[in-house]
Amino acid sequence: MANQPLAYFDDLRERNVLEIKKLKDQGKKVVGTYCAFTPKELIIAAGAIPVSLCGTRQEPIPEAEKILPRNLCPLIKSSFGFAITGSCPYFYFADLLIAETTCDGKIKMYELLREYKPMHILNLPPTSLGEDAFAYWYNEILKAKERLEREFAVEITTAKLQEAIRLVNEERRALLEFHRLNRHDPAPLSGLDLLKVLWAKGFTPDIAAGTAVIRQVTLAVKEQMARGVSAAPPGSPRILLTGCPVGLGSEKVIKLVEAGGGVVVCLESCSGIKALEPLVDEEGDPLQAIAAKYLQVxxxxxxxxxxxxxxxxxxxxxxRVDGVIDLTWQACHTYNIESYSIKKLVQEKAGLPFLPIETDYSTSDLQQLKVRIDAFLEMIK
Structure with a gap:
């Protein structure tokens, strides 16, 4: 597609560094997060700015490997590498880190990160089912609220929480509407277009202003759709990408799919649509509603x-998907084991082609991946 509507997002992460520095100089606090389980609403209600610190680039990994095992998930190594090299301005500006017990690698990495920044750990229950799991998780949300209040000497009131819920729900609605444009065939957006806009939500200090831009972009894309503009020709294989989160810098699989004549019409991962649904209930007790939403990730x-x-x-x-690619980052055992269940769903229940990929952030396997992805797309065609 003609990419003019999305030009705003091209260097948004870099531009927002300057905005956050300005806000920090005015006394604003910044909270770094590593996962979709951390409630942005709590951070906003505390008067702070939430920023994502998940590493999605290869560059800091060699430094991280001087401390961490080489056969570890690249997301963990990249995140740690950015922290210890001082090359991530968002980490530099963070006054507090909130981290989650999503995997063993992250848990142990957080122990090392404590040497660099104050940290609060959200301990996840092993299951999301049942009253005991919810009660446990609600207590973790309550402890995070109390830590934010102590750390920043603020009171997180019910009114502040309700306002934060409305604000973040509006952002989710805007992002969902944007993503759902690709239900149309031919798809108006490439996978890289989707990623560029969805990834920006982790680095936007003014959420209301960012939401307004997303709505403007969505309207502009709809106008292009009315003129017959699309991201790929009609009949291009429509691919859903599931699995581990992808960010700018680790999008090589998306690029290879689209270079091979396919189009990634849906990003299911927690950097995509997974974390956007459902919305937080805007009625009743806000802490209960926040806990209920995030336990459904x-x-x-x-x-x-x-x-x-x-x-x-x-x-x-x-x-209207033609095939599913399941992306697992090296050594991510939880996603790798679950790939078996995803394969059964895709092949046996949906009757679609399925391609599992295990890789890292490096370019060492690009040619091998290209051969596999091209063959996958050819099979669909």
Missing amino acids: PCPCLTPNRGRLELLERLIKEY
Whole structure:
């Protein structure tokens, strides 16, 4: 597609560094997060700015490997590398880190990160099912609220929480509307277009202003659709990408799919649509509503993880998918083991081609991946 509507997002992460520095100089606090389980609403209600610190680039990994094992998930190594090299301005500006017990690698990495920044750990229950799991998680949300209040000498009131919920829900609604443009065939957006806009939500200090831009961009894309503009020709294989989160810098699989003549019409991972649904209930007790929403993130770290299968089954139909690629980062055992269940769903229930990929952030396997992805797309065609 003609990419003018999305030009705003091209260097947004870099531009927002300057905005956050300005806000820090005015006394604003910054909270770094590492996962979709951390409630942005709590941070906003505390008067702070939430920023994502998940590393999605290869560059800092060699320094991280001087401390961490080489055969570890690249997301963990990249995140740690950015922290210890001082090359991430968002980490530099962070006054507090909130981290989650999603996997063993992250948990142990957080122990090392404590040497660099104050940290609060959100301990996830092993399952999202049942009253005991919810009561445990609600208590973790309450402890995070109390830590934010102590750390920043503020009171997080019910009114502040309700306002933060409305604000973040509006952002989710805007992002969902943007992502759902690709239900149309031919798809108006490439996978890189989707990623560029969805990834920006982790680095936007003014959420209301960012939401307004997303709505403007969505309107502009709709106008292009009315003129027949699309991201790929009609008949291009429509691919759903599931699995580990992808960010700018680790998008090589998306690029290879689209260079090979396919189009990634849906990003299911927690850097995509997974974390946007459902909205937080805007009625009743806000802390209860926040806890309920975030415990529904269908992550493989929770067992059983039926929510991911249900979400994938629905997305395959809604986005008229021709094939599914399941991306697992090296050494991410939870996603790798769950790939078996995803394969059964895709091949046996949906009757679609399925391609599992295990890789890292490096370019060493680009040619091998290109051969596999090209063959996958050719099979669909």
